[in-house]
Amino acid sequence: MNFQSDVRGLVGTKKIEVTDDSNNVIGYLQILSDSDSEDMELIEKFSNWRNKYMSCFFTSFISTNERTKKWIMDHVLKDENKVLLKILNKKSELVGHIGAIDRKDYIEYDNLIRAGEINIPNFTYFVTTTFMRWLFSISDVDFILGKCISSNLKGITLHKRTGFKIYNEVPLRKIIEPNGDIKWVEDINYPNPEFYSVEIRLYRKEFMEQVNIKNNYAEYFAEKCKKNIDNMASDEAILKKTNDWICLTSKYKYTYNFKWLGRTIIQFPQDMIAMQEIIWEAKPDLIIETGIAHGGSLIFYASMLELLGGDGQVLGIDIDIRKHNRVEIEKHPMFKRITMIQGSSIDNGIAQQVYDFARDRKQVLVVLDSNHTHKHVLRELQLYSPLVTKGSYLVVFDTVIEDMPEDFFPDRPWGKGDNPKTALWEFLKTNNRFEIDKEIENKLLITVAPDGYLKCIKD
Numbered sequence: 001m002n003f004q005s006d007v008r009g010l011v012g013t014k015k016i017e018v019t020d021d022s023n024n025v026i027g028y029l030q031i032l033s034d035s036d037s038e039d040m041e042l043i044e045k046f047s048n049w050r051n052k053y054m055s056c057f058f059t060s061f062i063s064t065n066e067r068t069k070k071w072i073m074d075h076v077l078k079d080e081n082k083v084l085l086k087i088l089n090k091k092s093e094l095v096g097h098i099g100a101i102d103r104k105d106y107i108e109y110d111n112l113i114r115a116g117e118i119n120i121p122n123f124t125y126f127v128t129t130t131f132m133r134w135l136f137s138i139s140d141v142d143f144i145l146g147k148c149i150s151s152n153l154k155g156i157t158l159h160k161r162t163g164f165k166i167y168n169e170v171p172l173r174k175i176i177e178p179n180g181d182i183k184w185v186e187d188i189n190y191p192n193p194e195f196y197s198v199e200i201r202l203y204r205k206e207f208m209e210q211v212n213i214k215n216n217y218a219e220y221f222a223e224k225c226k227k228n229i230d231n232m233a234s235d236e237a238i239l240k241k242t243n244d245w246i247c248l249t250s251k252y253k254y255t256y257n258f259k260w261l262g263r264t265i266i267q268f269p270q271d272m273i274a275m276q277e278i279i280w281e282a283k284p285d286l287i288i289e290t291g292i293a294h295g296g297s298l299i300f301y302a303s304m305l306e307l308l309g310g311d312g313q314v315l316g317i318d319i320d321i322r323k324h325n326r327v328e329i330e331k332h333p334m335f336k337r338i339t340m341i342q343g344s345s346i347d348n349g350i351a352q353q354v355y356d357f358a359r360d361r362k363q364v365l366v367v368l369d370s371n372h373t374h375k376h377v378l379r380e381l382q383l384y385s386p387l388v389t390k391g392s393y394l395v396v397f398d399t400v401i402e403d404m405p406e407d408f409f410p411d412r413p414w415g416k417g418d419n420p421k422t423a424l425w426e427f428l429k430t431n432n433r434f435e436i437d438k439e440i441e442n443k444l445l446i447t448v449a450p451d452g453y454l455k456c457i458k459d
């Protein structure tokens with residue numbers, strides 16, 4: 001985790017609500033940003049508070065505005081492992097700060113100062129609880145560690161209430177620096193110490209049980225991934241390089257290079273990962289694909305259904321099932337879930353056979369990967385889209401043809417302006433059951449199906 005770019009980038013200037021036991025918002029936490037280092041009022045407050053609560057810190061010095069500003073700029077904002085949040089009251093007035101350091105295996109919590117009058121009982125307790133909950137939500141550490149000077153009984157009591165437990169006590173030795181600053185350093189062999197460094201720890205599991213909330217790190221992780229995907233998808237340089245890469249590798253028929261369980265699958269591996277995610281989410285009990293070729297995709301879908309358990313079936317349609325392909329597909333262990341129909345996918349008689357096969361199936365996924373002309377795909381969309389069930393997908397492969405240069409397919413009946421993408425655009429003008437799932441292509445980047453992942457959103 002990188003507090004400065006990752007966490008600050010994600011949270012931005014958003015305020016984290018501090019809530020009490022009844023879920024009333026009683027204040028806010030807000031990550032310190034670059035503009036705060038120019039806020040003289042804030043710097044002055046931080047500086048005064050540091051002087052006022054000097055005895056709670058392991059270093060004692062006379063804080064000045066210059067020193068505080070330098071600390072904010074050089075030690076807080078520039079250090080990617082550190083974060084400092086302002087504590088604000090309900091009127092968004094500054095009443096303290098609270099910070100943390102990412103130590104990789106755990107998070108060290110530090111720099112809590114709560115100053116000024118607040119007429120809300122237990123305000124600091126709710127602030128620390130909110131902060132701990134937030135730290136656990138943005139990280140996957142097992143515990144948060146803090147260190148207090150043993151004289152700071154108020155602080156230790158507060159943390160015990162939050163759920164921290166005392167873990168260790170180490171004698172402190174006083175060091176006076178040449179410039180007069182005082183430092184308290186841990187020294188296990190120091191005899192008759194005046195004070196101790198009290199190590200307190202808050203464990204995730206216990207804390208989550210105590211505050212009775214779910215562990216929402218998964219949500220945070222998903223949000224973080226989504227933000228990265230959105231940023232990546234609007235990065236023109238990556239998009240251009242991706243398109244160039246697809247054009248350049250196409251010359252060498254890159255998509256022919258891969259097999260699934262022994263059978264050639266004419267796809268980008270990225271698209272097959274997307275299909276796996278779709279199958280897991282939609283849990284179809286029937287997958288229909290037009291265009292079989294070597295059978296790799298049929299076997300891929302069948303093996304996904306095998307992993308799901310249940311009685312899921314795959315139906316493939318191809319105008320020309322070559323004998324050598326049919327033999328290999330039929331002797332494959334996954335053939336037990338596969339049925340093949342030979343004929344044109346836009347032939348009404350073939351479509352009728354597909355409908356007969358799909359009868360009684362509850363969740364249906366359709367994949368179009370046969371002839372790639374506009375006319376053909378549009379007819380397939382009209383014929384087979386009604387079979388797709390809500391929550392499932394209608395996947396139209398090779399829409400990427402539209403994004404390739406004009407003369408890219410000289411020996412094919414399809415090309416720019418006449419391909420699966422133009423067909424689905426026309427189809428979507430009059431059909432409101434489907435919407436393009438941009439998220440899939442945005443994360444794949446390398447895909448033969450830009451705009452081609454259509455999610456069925458209506459019965």
Ligand SMILES: C[S@@+](CC[C@H](N)C(=O)[O-])C[C@H]1O[C@@H](n2cnc3c(N)ncnc32)[C@H](O)[C@@H]1O
Pocket residue numbers: 264265266267289290291292293294295296297317318319320343344345346369370371
């Ligand atoms: C791109 S390949 C299919 C690749 C396969 N889905 C995979 O992922 O490995 C296209 C297939 O569509 C078939 N095809 C062409 N026109 C067709 C039509 N009118 N109806 C059904 N299949 C057709 C071809 O015979 C060819 O096997």
